[in-house]
Amino acid sequence: MLSNSHCDSFLRREKIKTLGEAYLHCAIMPSKIRDRNGFQKVTSVSLSGIFSSAHQRRSFLLASCGLLLLCFLAIVWIANRPDQPPALVAFNSFLTSVVASGAFAILSTLYISFFVDPNEVQKAAVVLPQDISQNLDRIVADSVDYQISVRTGRHFRADTLQKLLEQAKRHRQPIRVDAILLDFRDASLCEQYVRFRQSATFDSRLWDVEYVQSEVLATILAIARAKAEYPLLLNVQLYLSKRLSTFRIEGSSQEIIVTREDPKDFAYRYHRSHRDYAAYAHELGLIRTEASAIEIAMDVAPTEVLQKMFGLGTIPAKVIAKAEAAVGAGSPYAY
Template identity: 85%
Template sequence: MSLSGIFSSAHQRRSFLLASGGLLLLCFLATLWIANRPEQSPSLETFNSFLNSVVASGAFAILSTLYISFFVDPNEVQKAAVVLPQDISQNLERIVADSVDYQISVRTGRHFRAKTLPRLLEQAKKHRQPIRVDAILLDFRDEAICEQYARFRQSATFDSHLWSVEYVQSEVLATILAIARAKNEYPLLLNVQLYLSKRLSTFRIEGSSQELIVTREDPKDFAYRYHRSHRDYAAYAHELGLIRTEASNVDVPTNVAPTEVLQTMFGLGKIAATVITAAEQAVGGRSPYA
């Protein structure tokens, strides 16, 4: 527990100052009463000196504490933002539970389609309130980007054996299918904007307009959360905006048969049949981070 932590709460700050100020006032009044007595014994003089010391040191301590509380401890700020690997799912659940909007910039969106999207729909149905989702995925149409990402995952992640160009494409398409089917099933509850980005990053940014969380590819990596009040929130929100601006907006159709969604969105013959088959099989898959 730190002074900055205690003083960050208005209630605790007020309680501390009132209690300390009240005690010092009583001590000060006692010194005045003793000083005005016509006769003072040695013990009373000693007690009066003690009270004077308490008042002086207490006043100095309060003023010093108030002064120190205006400074920022970088270590405390850093610790407040860090999320342990085992707490990432819990924090994502909490953000989703409090959201009326959600934005995410990822590569394939495996965890998003398996866990986050269904949870967002549950919240929308529970509160009978539409939710806006901005989803930015890797542009599967760019094979060079997909190959670069696949090579990265092959060399640096826990599930390296899975990754190939076709796997990247099928996983992106599986997430697109999940989004399209959710929108088709709940057109009044899910307002989704889909973007395909050629920007490659090892970080994933997602969250609501109130809080963002930044994660990495490996479930053993630390994550970082930034509430809207955090000084770094605006930087990551701006980064999301830049990625969205540079990405291609893709219309998500409604009233289309599930087997025709991808062809309607991207055109007949544009996607290999094997990739489409793999994507359809992956739609209901589990999150690799569960």
């Protein structure tokens, strides 16, 4: 049972209710997470947390190698001393055994890892916050299709879309993208989403209805411009959905990753062979079916794309100006 005081206080603070979720948060705690004000706080990491995360394994390996290097330098320094009392000789022998044992352990671990079945690794569902970016990059690198259901698409616009284009150009192969965004035309829906973001996320100070609308439109603009620039490589289907969710589902026909709104939250990935993959793929299909398909305007001036798609005068000029400014902004998530 999870009875230690650290886990108990964490469960009360984060309002975690299920035993399974408690295990994931206490046994696989990231070393650095952000609070809702954007500040990083350091937490302890258990042994299972270290070895379940590629990021933590790299950190552990680098720290171990650094410690062994310091021990080795100390051995060299002691060996070059002209006077070596018995205590120093004994300490030098101890350091020598530490370096030999540590080097053997690291080399053995690297050797054994060569025999790990990659199919078993792929089935691991829990993704720590520090590992989300590399998992998204890996999915993009292997994709000929991509589906995403999000609210504003800030990270998709700033990072994923560019990598999908690079992937298509590198392989000279068209890529199909289904992008589902929040229907910014529904002011009450945007207001509901704003209330959630203001009360429950790390960047709550940013959110108002205009911000939601401008960020959605910025993503639409980025998609439209990318499609206009690479019409033979990028086949995009755009949808606006009235379904509000705290989860973001994205991925390819081979693997899906489910993330949440806050960068300190765990993500979950499901390879096609995973038993839960079909459920999330079906959920994406339902969201797409219920959403409104939007035709992306082509062969129009960049400044007239939104007016062509949604009607002249439908979108306030101030919102369009904010959307134009946001197109080139970076991702707000510290993946």
